[in-house]
Amino acid sequence: MNGFIATQVRPALEQVAKELCTRGRPSHVVDEDNGGIAPRTPAEGVRDFIYGVSRSAQVMPTFLLDAGKPDYPYEPRTYFSSSGRGYDIMGMSQEQIIADVLVQFERYLLLVQSPAAQLLHGAPEHEPDPPSR
Structure with a gap:
């Protein structure tokens, strides 16, 4: 699973971040505290765009359990x-991951530009500091 993230996910996310930068949209790939990896694209006044991938433990059905295998296989989520x-994006090629990131980015852009979604996508991390007294 770590090999999939290293060989498929990271290069795809880095390629998307690089392309966004060349198109004037600052973006960088970060290793997250949760063990995931994500391109982050900062935005002013709305939530940043994040498409992260992390290892997620999945419980196996008891009929599939084998004494020699772990009870919790991991999948890239x-x-x-x-x-x-x-x-789960396991098995996607780099091109498929890139396409998926771009689909999610388009959805993000539509949502943050929609007046009906402003409350949902307001950015508490970008709130101005209250005036000091």
């Missing part, structure tokens, strides 16, 4: 700045 539920 996505996570997003909106805290939306992610999904």
Whole structure:
């Protein structure tokens, strides 16, 4: 699983971040505290765009358990700045991962530009400091 993240996920995310930078949208790939990896694209006044991938333990059904295998296989699972539920991307090629990041980025752009979603996507991390007294 770590090999998949190193050989497929990281290069794909770095390529997306690089392309966003060349198009004037600052972006960088970071190793997250949760053990994941994510390109981060800062935004002013709204939540940053994050498409992260982390190792997620999955409980195996008892009928599939084998004495020599772990009870919790790991899968690479996505996570997003909106805290939306992610999904397993194991087996995707670099090109498929890039396409998936771009689909999520387009969704992000539509949401943050929608007046109806402003409350949902307000950025508490970007709140101005209250005036000091």
